[in-house]
Amino acid sequence: MSTAASAETARKAKKHTRYLIPFRIWPYLFLTPFLALYVSFQIYPILYSFTTSFMSWDGMGKKTFVGLQNYVTIFTKDPFFWKSIGNTMLIMLMSTPIVIVFGLLLATFLFQLTKGRSFFQTINFLPYITTPVAIGLLFGILFDWSSGSVNALLLKLGMVQEGINFLGEPLSARIIVAVIIIWKYTGYHMAIYLAGISAISPDLYEAAKVDGSSPAHTFLKITIPLLAPITMFLILTDLIGGLQMFDEPRLLFSANAAAVGGPERSVLTAIWYYFDVTFAGFRFGYGSAVAFTLFLIIFVFTVISYLFLGRRERE
Amino acid sequence: MRKIGINLVLAVISLISIAPFYILMMMTTQRSEDIFKGEMFGPGDYLWENLLTVLRSNFLRSFWNSTYIAIATTVICVFICALAGFALTKYEFRGKKAVLAFIIATLMVPGQIGLVGFLIEMRALHLSQTHLPLILAGATNAFGVFWMVQFMKTYLHTELIESARMDGCSEFRIFMQIVLPVITPAISTLSLLVFLGSWNNYLLPLVLINQESLFTIPLSINSLGNLYRTDYGARLTGLLIAIAPLIVIFVLGTKSFIRGITAGAVKG
Structure with a gap:
């Protein structure tokens, strides 16, 4: 560095030491944009919705305070809300074991792969990023009764005599939603498991090898137990995601806009029900109560899973 | 033999992943x-x-709408989150612990439960039937701040900031010229997540927007279906x-x- 240049920096430094803004104010200034927008447009709406959940209101006219009435109705005589929770559980029973097993197997295989790992990862992750609305519509067309590609293929191969009405029956409609979930989330589970496996110390595997453990034995005794917290996290996020699923099932039945929740409301999810009650039925108070009950359910599941994880870690 | 088996399984599952795209x-x-x-x-x-x-059809219009909304949301959100993350990692100030705790506590609250309040708020501000609510709703992200804090804790060295301060750099210039270049990886990750969330968002525009000229991609895909x-x-x-x-x-x-x-x- 030439002396001229360092003299220049020194001069600059002097100029800037005359702060216009006191130093201790800066962190508050930096936080202000986030906090101001976050409180105004995320927290305030949630608090507003919470107070609305104790009212009876059509969104336009007069609000009437009804106390806990909305919540009492949800817990005692709202079959559809509980049906929507049950639907999610049923669909999860069909999809979660498969995405967990597929995801774990794919991750294990990918981990052993030296070449092409990121290629496979990219390919299998594509369904996860695809616009959910597009997925719903696409699967609606693929599994359509009269003109769906799946039926066309089955007919061509002579496996069926006439098209199967996949989206017309409660059970098969739920299976289709489960198929969408499996297709969409296998890559996600794979990526999470792959990160988990990469975090396991190679020494452990080395030691197991020295002790003469077979690959299958190592997988069962080392990989699976060490990944247990991740499996727990995945099941929990699957559940929360399932309860909040809306775009895909709704667009699956876009050809029949009147059908809320598919055949016999078999794929009605909690958020779909919330949307229908609140914005199609104009019951803003009751709808908000539905949203907060759903949040309560999610909260309970989260706490349970944390307690479960905590206990495991203590052992 | 084992290797061939593994590659075969991977190939089959990958084929299933891309089959719908192919069709x-x-x-x-x-x-x-x-x-x-x-x-x-x-x-x-x-x-x-x-x-x-x-x-x-009206599709190009909605493509443009989605593009500029997603880009604006991403730029604003990432900038705001980085600023907040910087304040929370490299400064000591009163209330810092409380702010961090508040952000982490609200991480798991799903945004949809505030939808009614947000709709009413936007109506009161006369912003319904504009794109501004979509940008405002996505402009802050508790995960984004959390993510920035995590990254800066590990990769942003305090000495670097101190030496810039010695050279007489103002705090904001330190952020713009020293911090932002160092945290590029965190910025690109968060940008992708925010962009994706904005582009794919369906429920919020569905509730807020019913003028066709204002439609975003997910809404217009649906109406394309009806037309x-x-x-x-x-x-x-x-x-x-x-x-x-x-x-x-x-x-x-x-x-x-x-x-x-x-x-x-x-x-x-």
Whole structure:
């Protein structure tokens, strides 16, 4: 560095030491944009919705305070809300074991792969990023009764005599939603498991090898137990995601806009029900109560899973 | 032998992953009548006509709407989150612990439960039937701040900031010229996540917007379906155009994207 240049920096430094803004104010200034927008447009709406959940209101006219009435109705005589929770559980029973097993197997295989790992990862992750609305519509067309590609293929191969009405029956409609979930989330589970496996110390595997453990034995005794917290996290996020699923099932039945929740409301999810009650039925108070009950359910599941994880870690 | 088996399984599952995309692409080249007959496993010659049908609709408008909304949301959100993250990692000030605790506590609250309040708020501010609510709703992200804090704790060295301060750099200039370049990886990851969330968002615009000229991609995909109920070819071409940018962006940024997705799980 030439002396001229360092003299220049020194001069600059002097100029800037005359702060216009006191130093201790800066962190508050930096936080202000986030906090101001976050409180105004995320927290305030949630608090507003919470107070609305104790009212009876059509969104336009007069609000009437009804106390806990909305919540009492949800817990005692709202079959559809509980049906929507049950639907999610049923669909999860069909999809979660498969995405967990597929995801774990794919991750294990990918981990052993030296070449092409990121290629496979990219390919299998594509369904996860695809616009959910597009997925719903696409699967609606693929599994359509009269003109769906799946039926066309089955007919061509002579496996069926006439098209199967996949989206017309409660059970098969739920299976289709489960198929969408499996297709969409296998890559996600794979990526999470792959990160988990990469975090396991190679020494452990080395030691197991020295002790003469077979690959299958190592997988069962080392990989699976060490990944247990991740499996727990995945099941929990699957559940929360399932309860909040809306775009895909709704667009699956876009050809029949009147059908809320598919055949016999078999794929009605909690958020779909919330949307229908609140914005199609104009019951803003009751709808908000539905949203907060759903949040309560999610909260309970989260706490349970944390307690479960905590206990495991203590052992 | 084992290796061949592994590659085979991977190949089969990967094929299943991309099969719907393949069928989608093939269907965009077909006449609707041919799609009805089950001609979707090979290319046809109707792509141009399908494209024209889509371009004649309101679809391009909504494509532009989605593009600028997603970009504006991403830029604002990432900048604000980085600023907040910087304040929370490199300064000591009163209330810092409380702010951090507040952000972490609200991380798991799903945004949808505030939808009623947000709708009423936007009505009161006379912002319904504009795009501003969509940007405002996405402009802050508790995960974004959390993500920035985590990254800066590890990769942003205090000495670097101190020496800039010694040279007389103002705090804001330190952020713009020293901090931002160092945290580029965190920025690219968060940008991808926020962009994706904005582009794919369906419930919020569905509730807020009913003017067709203001439609975003997910809304207009749906209305494309209603307009051309029988014109599957055109409808599917619209679908493909809607997801094409996502695929391009994702393929370019897979690594930083997956880093963001897995961040919460492994060390959560």
